[in-house]
Amino acid sequence: MKDVLYFAPTELTEALKLLAQYGEKATILAGGTDLVPRINYYELKPEVLVYIGNLGLDYIEQSDGKLIIGAATPTAKIAASPLVAEKAAALAEAARLSASPAIRTAGTIGGNLANASPAADLATPLIALGATVVLVSAKGEREVAVEEFFKGPGETVLQPGELIKEVRVPIKKGKSVFLKLGRRKAMTLSVVNVAVYVEMEKGQRCVDARVALGAMAPVPLRCKKAEGVLQGCVLPMSALEGAEFLDKARIEKAAELAIAESSPIDDQRATAWYRRKAGKVLVARALAAAAGVAI
Numbered sequence: 001m002k003d004v005l006y007f008a009p010t011e012l013t014e015a016l017k018l019l020a021q022y023g024e025k026a027t028i029l030a031g032g033t034d035l036v037p038r039i040n041y042y043e044l045k046p047e048v049l050v051y052i053g054n055l056g057l058d059y060i061e062q063s064d065g066k067l068i069i070g071a072a073t074p075t076a077k078i079a080a081s082p083l084v085a086e087k088a089a090a091l092a093e094a095a096r097l098s099a100s101p102a103i104r105t106a107g108t109i110g111g112n113l114a115n116a117s118p119a120a121d122l123a124t125p126l127i128a129l130g131a132t133v134v135l136v137s138a139k140g141e142r143e144v145a146v147e148e149f150f151k152g153p154g155e156t157v158l159q160p161g162e163l164i165k166e167v168r169v170p171i172k173k174g175k176s177v178f179l180k181l182g183r184r185k186a187m188t189l190s191v192v193n194v195a196v197y198v199e200m201e202k203g204q205r206c207v208d209a210r211v212a213l214g215a216m217a218p219v220p221l222r223c224k225k226a227e228g229v230l231q232g233c234v235l236p237m238s239a240l241e242g243a244e245f246l247d248k249a250r251i252e253k254a255a256e257l258a259i260a261e262s263s264p265i266d267d268q269r270a271t272a273w274y275r276r277k278a279g280k281v282l283v284a285r286a287l288a289a290a291a292g293v294a295i
């Protein structure tokens with residue numbers, strides 16, 4: 001790589017100044033696990049690199065009913081965090097199943113989101129958990145729901161001069177589950193991944209359900225129709241009245257609707273046909289586990 005200006009600021013304000021100064025010429029470098037291969041394969045020739053690993057954005061905290069995760073927090077740290085495991089189980093599991101130990105140690109949550117792969121493992125649990133990203137630039141700060149952050153493969157709402165500062169995950173009462181299918185058991189990108197969040201009132205009535213699919217559309221996808229058929233349903237043995245049952249048939253209906261909302265493609269990892277088949281099974285299994293229903 002010749003003629004690249006490289007900066008490693010140690011203050012966020014300094015980084016934002018550089019990003020504002022160089023605008024579209026600037027490329028943010030975090031762990032480099034997505035970016036550096038693209039540079040090495042000549043897909044990308046950055047003029048200015050701004051490294052964000054020295055800005056103090058590596059933290060996991062609990063504040064105001066939320067988990068706050070700095071954008072430069074490595075995936076390995078998220079996978080190993082007892083706080084994340086307790087408050088956002090699906091995110092912890094997605095981090096644990098992502099890549100390999102070396103890649104998890106370098107790769108960050110902000111990079112996983114900003115890279116905007118439809119198969120990004122951390123995106124679906126964050127959508128299912130209703131997380132937001134805080135975006136900052138020299139002009140100020142804005143907060144965007146993760147489900148609205150992605151615009152297409154490799155495309156996000158990030159503007160030149162802007163970076164992801166942190167991810168905020170609301171801490172809720174319900175249960176979240178993440179399931180991933182790859183071409184092998186470890187060190188593999190998702191053929192399909194699924195994250196769900198289900199909250200059962202008194203352990204019997206579904207009062208909140210969220211379903212997200214990865215590698216099944218141009219962007220990590222929230223499946224609102226699937227969620228809709230679960231809201232208000234009660235477990236078959238429930239003493240609560242007046243709602244539809246949350247049983248095997250309903251869970252399969254929700255899984256069918258989730259897949260109907262998706263638009264998978266054929267690629268080197270799987271065919272669209274296989275993704276639909278496998279995705280439906282994964283959604284049903286994840287929902288059953290989160291709701292406590294045997295299927």
Ligand SMILES: Cc1cc2nc3c(=O)[nH]c(=O)nc-3n(C[C@H](O)[C@H](O)[C@H](O)COP(=O)(O)OP(=O)(O)OC[C@H]3O[C@@H](n4cnc5c(N)ncnc54)[C@H](O)[C@@H]3O)c2cc1C
Pocket residue numbers: 027028029030031032033034035036037052071072075097098099100103106107108109110111112113114115119120121122158162163164165187188189190
């Ligand atoms: C062998 C291998 C296996 C992998 N396996 C998986 C896997 O199983 N699952 C998975 O999801 N991913 C996987 N990945 C992809 C990658 O490791 C992750 O997406 C990782 O989290 C990217 O983070 P990073 O810090 O390395 O990002 P970088 O490579 O540094 O950056 C990626 C992109 O995001 C931008 N960026 C980074 N941080 C920010 C920020 N804070 N604000 C704005 N823009 C930013 C960069 O400019 C760049 O465009 C794998 C990669 C490799 C090489």
